[in-house]
C-alpha cells in the first residue's frame with residue numbers, strides 16, 4: 001500500500017477535463033516524478049491531492065481516505081506541498097520564515113507568533129536548515145540569498161510543517177543546471193532519509209536522474225508510467241515532448257517562465 005494513492009482522480013474546469021481518472025501511487029520513502037508538457041494537468045493534480053480544487057475520485061493518505069477533508073486538514077495530517085512560485089517573507093530571516101511555516105496550520109499560534117516569535121523549536125528547524133546546507137543562512141534575509149538558495153528555503157519551509165509526504169510543484173523552476181542538480185541531490189537525500197515526495201518538474205534530466213518512478217500526463221491523461229529507464233524509452237512520451245504543438249518554441253514561457261524541455265527524452269543523459 002502506498003503512502004499516497006489516488007484512484008480515478010478527476011478535475012474539470014467548466015466542460016474541460018484537466019485531469020482525467022488518474023491513478024497514482026507514491027510508496028513510503030520513494031521519490032515519484034510527475035511530468036508532462038505545459039497544461040498537462042500536473043499542478044491541478046497536486047491541487048486536487050492537497051485539497052485546493054474540488055475533485056472526483058479518492059485520495060488515500062497513509063491508508064486513510066482524505067477526499068472529504070479541507071486543504072488545512074490535509075496539511076495537518078502530514079500532506080505538505082510547495083508552490084510553483086513560492087513566496088518567502090522577505091522581511092523575516094530564513095529561520096523566521098521556517099518558524100512561521102511550522103506554526104501555520106495553527107491560526108492562534110500564527111497570530112501569537114506575529115507578536116512573540118517562538119524559539120523553543122529552533123533546534124528542530126536548525127536540523128532542517130542543516131540538511132539543506134542552509135544553517136549559515138539562518139539569520140539572513142531571503143533577499144541576501146541566491147535564487148537557488150531561496151528555492152531551498154522554500155523547501156525548508158515546507159519541511160518545517162513536518163510532512164510525511166511532500167508534493168513539490170516545479171521546485172527547480174528558474175534555476176540553472178548546476179543549482180537544479182544541487183536541489184535534486186538535496187531532494188533525493190531527504191527521500192533517502194525517509195520522506196515520500198511527489199515531484200513535478202519540467203527538467204527531464206533532473207527527474208530522470210533522481211526519481212524512482214514516473215508518471216507522464218498529457219492533456220489530463222496518463223500516457224505512461226514506469227521507471228526512468230522505461231520512460232526514456234517510451235515512444236508516447238517522446239512524441240508528447242517533441243510533437244508539433246510543443247515544438248518550435250511556440251509556447252516559450254510556461255507559468256514559471258521556463259520553456260517546456262524540448263530535448264529528446266531518449267537523449268537525456270544521466271550525467272549531463
Ligand SMILES: Nc1ncnc2c1ncn2[C@@H]1O[C@H](COP(=O)(O)OP(=O)(O)O)[C@@H](O)[C@H]1O
Nearest residue numbers: 013014018036037038039040041042043044045
Ligand atoms: N482554475 C482554473 N480554471 C480553469 N482552467 C484551469 C484552471 N487551472 C488550470 N486550468 C487548466 O487546466 C489545464 C491543466 O493546467 P495545469 O494543471 O496548471 O497544467 P500544468 O501544471 O501541467 O502545466 C490547463 O489547460 C489549464 O489552462
Ligand SMILES: [Mg+2]
Nearest residue numbers: 042043084255
Ligand atoms: Mg503547473
